[in-house]
Amino acid sequence: MVCNLVSVAARVGAPRIVPARGIPYPTGDPSLSPDQERRWRRRVVQKALEVLTTPVTAPTVFPIEGADVG
Amino acid sequence: MQHDQDGIGRRLVHGRGMTRVVHYLNQFFVGQGGEDAAGSPPNRIPGPVGPGRRLQQLLGEDFEIVATVHCGDDDASGRPDAIGEILALAAEEHPDLLLIGPAFTSGRYGLACARLAAAAADAGIHALAAMHPENPGLEEAGSAPVVASGRQAREMGPSLEALARAARVVAAGDALTAADGSIGRARRRVVRASQPAAVRAVDLVLARLGGDRDRTEVPLPRFDAVTPAPPVSDLADATVALVTEGGLVPDGNPDRLESARATRWLRYPLQGLDELGSGAYRSVHGGFSTVWANADPHRIVPLDVARELEGEGAIGHLHDEYLVTAGNGTSVGNARRFGMEWAEDLRRSGARAAILTAT
Numbered sequence: 001m002v003c004n005l006v007s008v009a010a011r012v013g014a015p016r017i018v019p020a021r022g023i024p025y026p027t028g029d030p031s032l033s034p035d036q037e038r039r040w041r042r043r044v045v046q047k048a049l050e051v052l053t054t055p056v057t058a059p060t061v062f063p064i065e066g067a068d069v070g
Numbered sequence: 071m072q073h074d075q076d077g078i079g080r081r082l083v084h085g086r087g088m089t090r091v092v093h094y095l096n097q098f099f100v101g102q103g104g105e106d107a108a109g110s111p112p113n114r115i116p117g118p119v120g121p122g123r124r125l126q127q128l129l130g131e132d133f134e135i136v137a138t139v140h141c142g143d144d145d146a147s148g149r150p151d152a153i154g155e156i157l158a159l160a161a162e163e164h165p166d167l168l169l170i171g172p173a174f175t176s177g178r179y180g181l182a183c184a185r186l187a188a189a190a191a192d193a194g195i196h197a198l199a200a201m202h203p204e205n206p207g208l209e210e211a212g213s214a215p216v217v218a219s220g221r222q223a224r225e226m227g228p229s230l231e232a233l234a235r236a237a238r239v240v241a242a243g244d245a246l247t248a249a250d251g252s253i254g255r256a257r258r259r260v261v262r263a264s265q266p267a268a269v270r271a272v273d274l275v276l277a278r279l280g281g282d283r284d285r286t287e288v289p290l291p292r293f294d295a296v297t298p299a300p301p302v303s304d305l306a307d308a309t310v311a312l313v314t315e316g317g318l319v320p321d322g323n324p325d326r327l328e329s330a331r332a333t334r335w336l337r338y339p340l341q342g343l344d345e346l347g348s349g350a351y352r353s354v355h356g357g358f359s360t361v362w363a364n365a366d367p368h369r370i371v372p373l374d375v376a377r378e379l380e381g382e383g384a385i386g387h388l389h390d391e392y393l394v395t396a397g398n399g400t401s402v403g404n405a406r407r408f409g410m411e412w413a414e415d416l417r418r419s420g421a422r423a424a425i426l427t428a429t
Binding site: 001002003004005007008009011012013014015016020022023024025026027028030037038041042044045046048049052053054055056057058 | 181295299301302359363375384426
């Protein structure tokens with residue numbers, strides 16, 4: 001699950017959570033240039049895929065490394 | 071006016087003093103705007119505003135709403151410092167009581183209201199929030215008092231009446247009970263039991279042995295336990311699906327997906343598509359500003375990069391359709407059904423995993 005309201009996702013039991021940058025754009029970031037945003041989206045989806053191959057036993061948040069930079 | 075600071079059972083105001091109230095609302099209910107104003111920062115207006123005027127009438131002359139503090143839903147629920155700033159604006163008015171909402175089933179608004187109630191309680195400010203029992207934010211109120219409201223804004227009248235009634239209870243220094251419409255976590259209180267713990271424990275054991283499975287002194291909260299699916303071992307061979315509650319549908323909304331309280335979900339083809347054209351898709355979700363989603367639908371359904379990763383062999387195959395609903399004030403029952411139907415549908419069509427984007 002890719003979303004911004006991570007605490008809500010964890011509470012309702014989403015097993016694998018990747019934090020997004022804003023509520024209205026789970027796989028985007030309009031503050032970036034189009035090229036940068038596409039790179040960011042690729043990282044989000046790659047992270048989501050990586051997380052799908054990771055075992056979990058309870059709701060777990062998987063932050064994207066270096067998520068502060070575009 | 072004398073304030074009593076200690077413990078449960080305190081009265082906020084003694085004698086004939088006026089109870090000073092600060093009311094918290096979102097950008098919509100103070101008339102600032104809808105989603106266009108959802109990013110607006112915390113601010114304060116003197117006196118009651120919007121539904122606060124009716125709340126003032128219901129509270130009567132012993133209460134005075136001295137100010138209304140408000141904030142946009144995106145800012146209040148998404149920016150870490152927002153709740154602290156809202157609380158500071160309220161505290162500057164030296165309220166005896168902070169009334170919050172009602173937030174109905176609104177997710178971001180409910181989350182902000184619940185967090186504000188919890189932060190106020192931590193800061194020693196009496197607070198009472200109102201929202202629907204199914205509001206996803208409720209849990210974050212912790213042990214701060216929350217009273218049940220209706221499901222939607224058209225139930226504002228009875229919801230304000232419930233809030234005003236509960237406000238009297240809290241202002242009188244009494245604990246809010248289920249009879250007052252209290253929802254959320256029960257507050258711990260020290261009471262004297264009629265029997266010592268050992269006697270009660272043995273009584274419970276005897277009751278259990280006698281077949282009574284339900285008697286308890288500590289009712290446990292009931293959460294749906296979701297058993298995480300095992301990891302996908304062979305992503306390079308697996309079919310992966312994109313699913314979303316972000317309300318993204320073809321322009322014109324041909325199947326008329328509801329923008330709120332959805333009762334249905336839909337499927338749209340991705341086969342043969344490398345991108346979702348701007349203008350060809352549109353989010354009909356009624357719970358957030360869809361400006362960014364409409365400008366670039368990949369912000370909700372990331373087809374462009376998913377297709378690219380499929381081409382590179384990172385996944386075996388991208389599922390030929392995406393599944394979509396609008397997760398906005400959706401009842402828990404419907405949401406549970408959507409989840410089960412999606413899982414069943416994906417399993418049947420051979421998808422091994424799904425990326426769910428949520429707003």
